[in-house]
Amino acid sequence: MLDYTTNNAKSVWNNCLNFIKDNIQEQAFKTWFEPIKAIELTDNVLYIQVPSKFFYEWLEEHYVKILKSALQKELGPGAKLLYKIEMENAQGNKKPFTEQLPSTHREPVKTQELDVPVQQKNPELKNPFVIPGIRNVKIESQLNSNYSFDNFLEGESNRLARNAGMAVANKPGGTAFNPLMLYGGVGLGKTHLAHAIGVEIKEKFPEKTVLYISAEVFTQQYVDSVRKQTRNDFIYFYQLIDVLIVDDIQFLSGKSGTQDVFFHIFNYLHQNGKQVILTSDKAPVDMQDIEQRLLSRFKWGLSAEIQHPDFETRVNIAKSILFRDGVEMPEDVIEYVAKNVKTNVRELEGAIISLIAQSSFNKREITLELAKSVVEKFVKNVKKDISIDYIQKIVSDYFSLDVETLCSKTRKRHIVQARQLAMFFSKKYTKSSLANIGSLTGDRDHATVLHACKTVDNLLETDKQFKGYFEDINKKLSM
Template sequence: ESQLNPNYSFENFLEGDSNRLARSAGLAVAAKPGGTSFNPLLIFGGVGLGKTHLAHAIGVDIKDKYPEKTVLYISAEKFTQQYIDSVKKNNRNDFIHFYQIIDVLIIDDVQFLSGKSGTQDVFFHIFNHLHQNGKQVILTSDKAPVDMQDIEQRLLSRFKWGLSAELQNPDFETRVSILKNKLYRDGVEMPEDIVEYVAKNIKTNVRELEGAIISLIAQSSFNKKEITIELAKQIVEKFVKNTKREVSIDYIQKIVSDYFQMDVDTLQSKTRKRHIVQARQLAMFFAKKFTKASLASIGSQIGKRDHATVLHACKTVDNLSSTDKQFRKYVEDISKKLSV
């Protein structure tokens, strides 16, 4: 059983600037599994941007072109569970062997392996075996390899061997085509201005975009309500309200610099004065904690630093808050200000 969902096809995965690289790389891999330099192919991006869909599409297409190949899709969570069970039942070797004879292995949401060293270890061996034998590995993750935490270095370095392709937020045109495609497949007609209204207001999650349209269709067919802009507004509002508003990095810098009674320029400056360095490190730490921004993006927004500086800042804050009482109070105070 390959666990592939045939509805998640390339045909149904609409192309746009936001996904062109990942989609094309996926098509290339599907044409020649194990035979391109995209091995592993790692697809990364935020929630609801199509990682799972694209991963399936590659598998479905390979199965279509090469019916003799064994293709397996599994979430990292399920993989971990299977591994734990195999250890309990004393058949760890069978588990490893099962995975080593697969032609195309697709593991979804590998960020789930973070901190799970036993599973990482076994995956490392499976990965090496597959790779050495020219088998294809496809991975998805909510973060780029440089931003993954608590994943062993040797595994991260393997992740970087092939291609990491990002799925970004789709632009307006792409959002409209995704909605129209969905309506077309469901055989539903909807006025153009309503479709555009939804596409304009839901920007960062395709699952929510589709969810809003599905609610609209349901309201109109079950409650016999006419699909109006008013109805669309109500539904969109529900979706937008439910997605927790994220604090911005600018806001974090403002709160931290206010707390230490300095201005944001000072916080960002190149000075090595201890209290300013600490304020900057705290801003980086909170940006990591409260936003979805990558380390690289945090660094560039907080005084043009690189991702290693941000990583170092986060570790320093962690260390200091467990050893220095005064510092821990800073962290708690600022946390409170950011949480209200």
């Protein structure tokens, strides 16, 4: 009898779907009706399975009339609809059909159903960004419209990333750059470019749902969903996004639960042609405490590095800031600032603003002399650029070795420790990737560098003599 009722249910529901499909937009049909499964038809009552309470609430709030029309067209005016929801606990284990909810367009059933009016439900289930107490089903993008491609200046240091971002903005989910991973040091423009891509997509494709979120906020939302036992709703919310932008994805390091839920969300979005954009302070190959299955997906698309801007780009950035603020500055002053403030774009902008402020508040003309005094104070506490070659030279001299011996294949204990220290300090004081550090230290791989860094950390806790070596070299590099 079960097979008979199930077959009947599927037949009735398919006819309902044909009717519904002709009366709503294609994207809405795919999102809200294709995931539904017909379970059983008994006494003019059609049981359908939906993924979550969130799904049920959305259907009841937005599509109850068309559902009623479709069902009564098939089964007559006495037709009734009952939802069965696949619940999920905090560990992700599914418990099918543990909760039944009636449609609001029929009389309540005096059995085990839970009949709660939609308007009394917790709005947080619908949208993690909704302020409690305010009903708003619209998903806001959280984008900063001040960040655009127009004010993101192109140079050798960011050309690949910017052009890839433009390609994604013109065809989200339709290029080979999915996911698009933007990585690089602090203050180089990763967040700016990520926002710019999202802003451009919203302008060109206003129907698409775009969401920018930091990995830290994503993690907090996930923790809250586990506490409130709404993990299923949390996942379904993120499956609705057409373009998901996650900033500082390295924040997920060591957070196995958040990584697991993001893995499933990522898979769903990617498989359904949705665009994923990520930013990180390091390349996927250099990330630690991130599951391999997640790292492999980060590498599916394009990983584009944003490097430190060259002198020409820094000059153009400085001129752009001055133009934005309506300030004129002598060419020699602009070039001086650009030449001496080269750590990142953020500090360059800070130096320009400081110079403008000094001139304005003290009513002094912007001269090279004023620029020198401002820049000197501004960069005094900025860490010097230290190269891997310089670090290897300092370490080699300290241990009375030459650099060639330091980078050789020998396994003598004192040379191995010197080599490990050189790799550790290269990671600490430079922005180079682990792969690049290994390549410049006797053509070794990133795993060897990672092992060296962990060994140094362990020896610092267990070997006093080694700790003395470390502190001596660190002082030399910090001078």
